[in-house]
Amino acid sequence: MKNLFFLMFLLIPSLIFSQINDDFEDGDISGWTESVSGHWEASNINPINGIYSLHQSFDNSSDSLDQISIPFGSFDISSQTTSWRFQIRHEYNPSALNNWACFLFSDADASQMYPSGTANGYAVGVNYSGSDDMIKIWKITSGSATEILNTNYDWQTSIGTSTAPGIEVLRTASGNWSVFIDENGGFDNLQQIGSTVTNTDYVTSSFSGFYYEYSSAQDRKLYIDDFRVGTEIADIDPPFIIQITPVTNNTLTVDFNEDLDQTTAETISNYNVDGGIGNPTSASLNAGNHKQVLLSFSETFTDNTNYTLTVNNVEDLSGNPTVNETASFSYIQIAAISASPTSANTLDALFNKTVDATTAQNTANYSVDGGIGNPASAIVDGTNDKLVHLSFASDFVLEQNYILTVSNVEDTYGNVISSAHLPFNYYVTQPFDIVFNEIMCDVNPPPEVLPAKKYIEIHNNSLYPINLENWSITFYDDTPSEKVFGAATIPAGEYGIICDDDDITLFEPFGIVLPITTLSDLTTTGKRLILKTSDGTIIDDITYSNQWYDDPDKDDGGWSLERIDYMNFCGENDNWTVS
Numbered sequence: 001m002k003n004l005f006f007l008m009f010l011l012i013p014s015l016i017f018s019q020i021n022d023d024f025e026d027g028d029i030s031g032w033t034e035s036v037s038g039h040w041e042a043s044n045i046n047p048i049n050g051i052y053s054l055h056q057s058f059d060n061s062s063d064s065l066d067q068i069s070i071p072f073g074s075f076d077i078s079s080q081t082t083s084w085r086f087q088i089r090h091e092y093n094p095s096a097l098n099n100w101a102c103f104l105f106s107d108a109d110a111s112q113m114y115p116s117g118t119a120n121g122y123a124v125g126v127n128y129s130g131s132d133d134m135i136k137i138w139k140i141t142s143g144s145a146t147e148i149l150n151t152n153y154d155w156q157t158s159i160g161t162s163t164a165p166g167i168e169v170l171r172t173a174s175g176n177w178s179v180f181i182d183e184n185g186g187f188d189n190l191q192q193i194g195s196t197v198t199n200t201d202y203v204t205s206s207f208s209g210f211y212y213e214y215s216s217a218q219d220r221k222l223y224i225d226d227f228r229v230g231t232e233i234a235d236i237d238p239p240f241i242i243q244i245t246p247v248t249n250n251t252l253t254v255d256f257n258e259d260l261d262q263t264t265a266e267t268i269s270n271y272n273v274d275g276g277i278g279n280p281t282s283a284s285l286n287a288g289n290h291k292q293v294l295l296s297f298s299e300t301f302t303d304n305t306n307y308t309l310t311v312n313n314v315e316d317l318s319g320n321p322t323v324n325e326t327a328s329f330s331y332i333q334i335a336a337i338s339a340s341p342t343s344a345n346t347l348d349a350l351f352n353k354t355v356d357a358t359t360a361q362n363t364a365n366y367s368v369d370g371g372i373g374n375p376a377s378a379i380v381d382g383t384n385d386k387l388v389h390l391s392f393a394s395d396f397v398l399e400q401n402y403i404l405t406v407s408n409v410e411d412t413y414g415n416v417i418s419s420a421h422l423p424f425n426y427y428v429t430q431p432f433d434i435v436f437n438e439i440m441c442d443v444n445p446p447p448e449v450l451p452a453k454k455y456i457e458i459h460n461n462s463l464y465p466i467n468l469e470n471w472s473i474t475f476y477d478d479t480p481s482e483k484v485f486g487a488a489t490i491p492a493g494e495y496g497i498i499c500d501d502d503d504i505t506l507f508e509p510f511g512i513v514l515p516i517t518t519l520s521d522l523t524t525t526g527k528r529l530i531l532k533t534s535d536g537t538i539i540d541d542i543t544y545s546n547q548w549y550d551d552p553d554k555d556d557g558g559w560s561l562e563r564i565d566y567m568n569f570c571g572e573n574d575n576w577t578v579s
Contacts, residue, residue, distance in 0.1 A: 019230035020072050020208065024052040033209075035067040035110040048087050048164040048185070048225035056212050056222045063097060063216050069110035069209030072229060077105065078203040081172045081232040084124075085187060089164035091221035093156050094126045094133050098218050101125030104169055104229075105205035106140065113211050117143035121205050124169050124179060126155045128211065133157075135193065137169065137177055139201055151179050151194030159183065164223065166190065170232060175200035191242070191257045192291070235318040238325070242291075244309060246331040247413045249300045254309065254327075259290040261315040270313045270322075271295055277307065301331035334411040336420035339404040340467035340489045342534075344395040344426065347375075348467060348487060349406060351417075354385045356410040365408045366390055370400065387487050396426035399464075427464040429533055432569050434458050434466060435540045436531065437495065438579060442524040442546075442557035451506040454519040456498040458531070458540075459566045460490040468514060470534035473498060475521035476543075477528070483516035524557070540569075548573045 022031075024042040034040050036058070043055035056066050084104050092098050103113045106121035113119050115129070124137045129145035133156045138145035159165055166182035168190055175198050180190035208229050212222045239256040246252055254271075264270060265285045272279055280295040293314075301307060311325040338350045349366065359365060361378045368375075372394050381387040396402065407419040438457035446452030456473070460466055469487040474480050490496045490512060499507045501515035521527065526545035532538055549555035550573070562579035565571065 019228075020070060021228045021230070022054075022070070023050060023226050024054050025050050027052050029054065029068075032068050032070050033110050035065070035113070039066045040068045043223075046223065048089055048223050050225070054210075054224040054227070055220070056214075057220055060214070060219045061216060063214070064219070065114050065211065065213050066219075067110035067113040067209055067211045069103065069106070069113060069207045070227075071109070071207055072105075077171055077205075078173055078175070078200070081170060083228070083230060083232045084169045084208070085166065085226065085228040085233075087164045087166050087185060087225045089162070089223040090126070090155075091161045091223075092214075092218045093161060094131075096127060096131035097213065097215045099125065099127030099213050100222055101128035101138075101211045102167075102169075103140070103207070103209045103211060104137075104171075105202075106207045106209065107202075107205050109207050110209050112143065113207075113209050114213075115143050115145065119143055121202055121207075122148075122171075122177075122199075123211070124167070125211070135167075135179060135181070137179065137197075139199060148199045149177055149179065149194055149197045153179075153181065153193040164225070166226075174198070175203075189257065192259065235316065236320060238320040238322045239314060239316045240322070240325055241309075241311065241327040244327050244329040246301060246329055247294075248415055249303075249331055249333070250297045252295045252297075252309070252329065253286075254293045254295060254311070256291045256293075256314075258316050260285060260293070261317060261319070262290070264313055264315045264321070265290075265293050267313070270311060272310045273297065274308045274310075275302075275305065277301065303333045304330060306330045334409070334415050334417045336404075336406040336409070336417060336422055338465075338489060339422040339424040340465060340469075340487075341396060341424055341426045342389075342467055342469055345392045347390045347392070347404065347424065348469065349388045349390060349404065349422070350487070350489075351386045351388070351409070353411045355380060355388065356412055356414070359408060359410045360388050362408070365406060367405045368392065369403045369405075370397070372396065372402065381487065384487055399425060399427055401425050425464055427462070427466070429462070429466055429537070429539060431537070431539055433462040433539060434460055434468070434490065434531060435563065435566050435569070436529055436542050437566050438560050438562045439522070439529075439544055440560040441522045441527075441544075442559075445556075445558040447558050447560070450510070451503065453499060453503045453506060454522045455503075455507060456519075456522065456529070457562075458490070458496045458498065458514075459563075460492055460494055460496075461566060463492050465489050465491045468496070471539075472532050472534075473516065474530040474532065475527055476530060477521075481521045483518075485514050485516070488512060488514050542572070544576070545573070548576045549578050551578050554578045 027042045039058035041057045042052040047053040101123040104122045106119040108119040135151045135153045137149040166187040168180040170178050178196040182189045242255040262285050266283045268280050268283050277299045280297050282296045284294045286292040311322045314322045334353045340348045363375050363378050375390040376393050377391045379389045404422045409417045437459040440455045443452045467489045468485045472482050472484045474482045496512045497507045498514045500519045504515050507513050528543040531540040560579045561576050564575050568575045
């Protein structure tokens, strides 16, 4: 579709509003003005949508700025609700030197759309000013930015470098600004981020455009598509449920994708939970977040049971009602699920839910029998908020059975654990207690049953569960690569799967997963693999080879190597076969 510039004559004297709609599919940006000619193009390289996207395409040898703008005539935004829409992909993590902004409107063209320019207007973007990576709206005065809306939406962690979300900014006639995003691209599932703010300092302008700042190696990484400026597109879609969070065993928070009408959101007959739960006894719209409703029920949810919430007749602010909107949830009572020694006087307690830090770090809530008593310290893990590290003044006796009792620990909603009694045994791991048992190093062609991803299977040969926290696997060649495991316990006689941390969900159905940052070091031709404890003790050490397949029909990929006898530690290729 070619660029569309058409005049919408509004019922306001002498006001002409020129709407912009450009999907760049004609491959032409002649209607746009570049700050430096030849730095932008309608490109067919990795387009966001269709065949072409607007792309900053100039290969610059130094750090620089590039801008591009389009005129829409004299335009008073105080006369109607105005919508700006675009899709954008920034293929580098934002920083103070690598950032972008969309000038929603400006009284100057691209040549002045930068921090030291003369443009006045408004812009939305990431790090036009500052470096916190949040999507913000700024008022621009002589190029200088004043923040008017911080959505607290982190572009780097929520979007990254490969996604092109759809973004919409709305400005009502009375000057209320709000930002919406569709993380999956397009504009079908726009959700408001941040609050709504009011600013009416500027109301007339002539241009929209884009600003891109980049370091010398990070140019050519900004793509834009489906740019539209015009009156607000009518909302005809009903709200839908984003997530349900069981707060207690009889209360839920329900998050919707948009702000709700308070009357219908607080009508209890509009909600129903199956399984004999029924309608809530109360429904309260969150005063600070009109997309969230708190529901309270007289009946209690059964632990670890699936339920379905059905919502009817809850309306958004445009009056669109939900019709049989459903979502599933299950209430999980907080519980302590395992105790795993990590040394002679330290123990990890693992819970099934995120724990409240105050109660989880209260040493009086833990006790070990056999004269050990309460821990001297209890610390919630810095990465895994379901894990608590306990340290004791007395040492455990080797291979003696103990019971850890846990009580009064709460989840983040104040639900209190039922007292748990967790058995454990302190055991010092010996060489070959854990062995490499299966190696999938070539997934081309893909295997028939398992995920088409590399993995290593390990086996616990011992009679005791073994905690692999801070153990490591080293891939040896000219430059050894060591990867450290997080908290994971392999029960006696059971298996664990070492996989890339991007593939966790693919392997979880097959057993206990030990993710590492990458398995690219697991080459198809062979490699030395060493498994070590946290103190550096070598537990298993093998050097596999593709010669171990001993089968020309299966050594070209799609098959794994499997240990024949995991109690045979010296067999090498004679103890491995195709699997």
